[in-house]
Amino acid sequence: MYPDNLRYTREHEWIRDDGGTCTVGITAYASEQLGDVTYVELPRPGAEAHAGDALAVVESVKAASDVYAPVRGRVLEVNKALEERPELVNESPYDEGWFFRLDDVSAAEMNGLMNADVYQAFLKGLEA
Amino acid sequence: MQLIYEKSRPGCRAITFDPLDVPTATMPPQLCRVSPASLPEVSELDVVRHFTNLSRRNFGVDSHFYPLGSCSMKYNPKLAEAVAAEPGFAGLHPHLSSDRAYLPQCQGALQLIYETERLLAEIGGMHQVSLQPIAGAHGELTGTLLIAAYHRARGHPKDTILIPDSAHGTNPASAAIAGFKVVEVPSNGDGTIHLNAFKGVLTASVAGVMLTCPNTHGLFEPDVRRICDLAHEVDALTYYDGANLNAIIGQCRPGDLGFDVMHFNLHKTFATPHGMGGPGAGPIGVGERLEPFLPGPRVVPRDDAYALEWPERSIGRIAAFFGNFMIAVRAYAYMLHLGAEGLKQVSEHAVLNANYVHARLKDVYLSAFPARFMHECVLSAAPQAKQGVRALDIAKALLDFGLHAPTVYFPLTVKESIMIEPTETESKATLDAFCDAMLQIAERVADDGQRLREAPTSTPVGRLDEVRAAKELNCAC
Numbered sequence: 180m181y182p183d184n185l186r187y188t189r190e191h192e193w194i195r196d197d198g199g200t201c202t203v204g205i206t207a208y209a210s211e212q213l214g215d216v217t218y219v220e221l222p223r224p225g226a227e228a229h230a231g232d233a234l235a236v237v238e239s240v241k242a243a244s245d246v247y248a249p250v251r252g253r254v255l256e257v258n259k260a261l262e263e264r265p266e267l268v269n270e271s272p273y274d275e276g277w278f279f280r281l282d283d284v285s286a287a288e289m290n291g292l293m294n295a296d297v298y299q300a301f302l303k304g305l306e307a
Numbered sequence: 308m309q310l311i312y313e314k315s316r317p318g319c320r321a322i323t324f325d326p327l328d329v330p331t332a333t334m335p336p337q338l339c340r341v342s343p344a345s346l347p348e349v350s351e352l353d354v355v356r357h358f359t360n361l362s363r364r365n366f367g368v369d370s371h372f373y374p375l376g377s378c379s380m381k382y383n384p385k386l387a388e389a390v391a392a393e394p395g396f397a398g399l400h401p402h403l404s405s406d407r408a409y410l411p412q413c414q415g416a417l418q419l420i421y422e423t424e425r426l427l428a429e430i431g432g433m434h435q436v437s438l439q440p441i442a443g444a445h446g447e448l449t450g451t452l453l454i455a456a457y458h459r460a461r462g463h464p465k466d467t468i469l470i471p472d473s474a475h476g477t478n479p480a481s482a483a484i485a486g487f488k489v490v491e492v493p494s495n496g497d498g499t500i501h502l503n504a505f506k507g508v509l510t511a512s513v514a515g516v517m518l519t520c521p522n523t524h525g526l527f528e529p530d531v532r533r534i535c536d537l538a539h540e541v542d543a544l545t546y547y548d549g550a551n552l553n554a555i556i557g558q559c560r561p562g563d564l565g566f567d568v569m570h571f572n573l574h575k576t577f578a579t580p581h582g583m584g585g586p587g588a589g590p591i592g593v594g595e596r597l598e599p600f601l602p603g604p605r606v607v608p609r610d611d612a613y614a615l616e617w618p619e620r621s622i623g624r625i626a627a628f629f630g631n632f633m634i635a636v637r638a639y640a641y642m643l644h645l646g647a648e649g650l651k652q653v654s655e656h657a658v659l660n661a662n663y664v665h666a667r668l669k670d671v672y673l674s675a676f677p678a679r680f681m682h683e684c685v686l687s688a689a690p691q692a693k694q695g696v697r698a699l700d701i702a703k704a705l706l707d708f709g710l711h712a713p714t715v716y717f718p719l720t721v722k723e724s725i726m727i728e729p730t731e732t733e734s735k736a737t738l739d740a741f742c743d744a745m746l747q748i749a750e751r752v753a754d755d756g757q758r759l760r761e762a763p764t765s766t767p768v769g770r771l772d773e774v775r776a777a778k779e780l781n782c783a784c
Contacts, residue, residue: 211724217777240773241716265549 180207181277182273183249186249187298192282193273194292201247201284202231204277205237205268208302213239216268228252230288235278240283250288252281270303308364308767311357321351346634357475364767366711372737374664375524376714376726377475377682379553379575386581386644387637399626417613420629421606423639424590430567430642430650431549431564433592439602439630443550446570446589447481449602449625453568453593454544455485456514456600456622465514472720473522475550487514494720498676498685500523505534509540518566519548519563521555521681523718525661525726535565539729544568548591552576553731554658558649567594576653577638588634591740601627601638623773657682660738664727665744671749675721677710683728696752696759698723698733701745703770706763708744736783 185193191209195202210216220236227232233245234254258281261267268276293301326748349357350742356443373380384428391397400414403409424436438448451468458465468482470491479489490508492694496500499522509516516538520528528534535545547561554717561569573588574581593601602625603617645653657711658681665674665684671687688698702725716727729738749760763769 215774217774236775241778242719266774 181295186292191293200282210272214241216265219261219265226254252284255282256280315347323466373711376728381578381730382732387640390640391636408663417606426774431592432560436592438590439626440589442587443572444477444593445587450568451485467513469516475519476518477546513543515544517546525680525683557653573638579634586631588631653709660729686725688723692723700759704748704762707765
């Protein structure tokens with residue numbers, strides 16, 4: 180459910196270091212809480228964001244939520260497939276359901292995020 | 308059910324024209340259609356049956372219990388409808404007020420506007436009221452524009468509005484449209500504002516704080532006075548979202564709690580029709596500091612007649628004429644009919660009913676917060692969801708009992724939330740029937756989950772495909 184090679188935020192984004200660039204999406208927990216995703220609004224490539232800035236919007240049958248930049252960076256590429264098939268966010272949150280790729284990311288900021296174990300402990304706290 | 312177009316039979320007519328008894332004239336060809344209009348060809352009886360049968364499928368508070376949390380689907384007393392239908396109001400043209408010469412002919416309507424504003428000012432503890440905004444969120448926008456005008460006039464424009472995550476959902480949008488940056492204030496575990504988090508974001512750039520009280524968790528904010536005081540210390544104005552005023556009407560007044568500006572939802576607190584889209588009315592009330600900026604024109608008593616005047620630094624008109632005047636007529640009738648004592652009973656019964664429902668259901672559905680609820684209660688279907696029946700399934704199953712579903716998945720801060728607002732007019736028998744249905748559904752979760760997931764089965768249409776509805780918007784049909 181929560182791959183070890185990812186870093187996680189309290190807002191339920193994941194980020195993966197692909198060597199030079201990073202890929203961002205939302206976690207299985209987030210997509211399950213949202214329910215069926217019906218629409219994804221993606222940022223413009225080239226947009227710059229600080230950690231915590233809203234970069235994308237995800238809408239489900241239940242709610243609309245912002246997706247935040249987990250770290251500071253510049254948007255290199257977005258997952259165009261989500262425009263036609265937003266359900267990929269539910270079906271494949273860590274793979275085909277990615278949102279955007281960032282470059283110019285600082286390693287120190289990445290290391291400040293939660294690893295899979297800490298994130299799962301954080302989720303346990305939310306369930307309590 | 309067939310669409311009326313599907314009932315069309317060629318040549319069928321509902322109207323027979325009288326024989327022509329005047330000379331024929333020729334229509335200029337450029338004004339004539341090239342092909343006939345695509346209209347259903349049906350008889351008068353077809354039309355009557357079609358729309359009568361459609362109307363029998365309507366589901367409203369006049370026919371069923373409608374406990375939609377956060378929306379206050381109150382019964383609209385027919386007395387108010389009768390007053391609004393009086394020809395003196397219904398036949399009045401709003402442009403009569405546009406020419407001074409005709410003002411004597413609309414003195415009654417102007418008096419009603421003035422007196423409704425004074426009654427609302429008394430209820431809200433406000434200095435002045437404007438009836439112009441035509442919806443709750445329109446009132447919010449007007450209020451935030453007033454806040455912006457106030458700071459501009461003082462030469463210290465500010466750019467931020469603080470809004471708790473338990474606020475009425477439209478607040479952030481209203482503040483953003485008024486040009487403000489919105490900063491969210493989190494709740495604590497009790498479902499009320501996290502006071503230290505609030506202090507942490509209350510900077511000199513904060514123009515205003517928008518509070519909903521009781522908040523959308525159905526809880527009264529215990530620190531409301533302190534929050535107003537802290538805001539005033541940094542010259543931030545405080546906005547009271549009146550969406551839930553029906554919980555406190557006659558018990559306390561936002562102005563006395565320290566609020567500078569507020570709106571009233573006439574369609575919620577004052578039982579005017581609630582069409583989920585209008586016509587609504589969201590009058591705003593202001594303290595003395597904001598009076599010079601109010602929208603205009605204002606109705607003012609001068610000598611022995613009512614006149615129209617503009618406030619000195621008005622933000623201008625924010626709606627045509629006087630807003631949704633006929634809604635104000637209904638609210639005025641409602642207020643005078645109930646009187647001060649009656650309005651107090653409105654909030655007492657609304658709170659009693661919500662807490663009665665909560666007390667009957669809290670051992671089966673999870674209570675979202677430990678505190679006493681106000682006019683609505685928030686439960687969670689998390690225990691049922693663990694067994695595969697979600698809040699949505701429970702909401703749909705209620706339809707098979709002839710009950711409107713409560714609000715589900717709002718507030719967002721509560722998992723599998725079910726938000727129930729019975730309103731003050733429901734009898735104990737109706738509340739019990741609703742609670743019995745909720746408890747029966749919960750009992751069926753373990754053994755009959757599949758049927759609950761397929762509910763409703765007795766309604767004109769069954770379970771709708773919400774994903775497809777959200778993804779494939781088709782406005783052309």
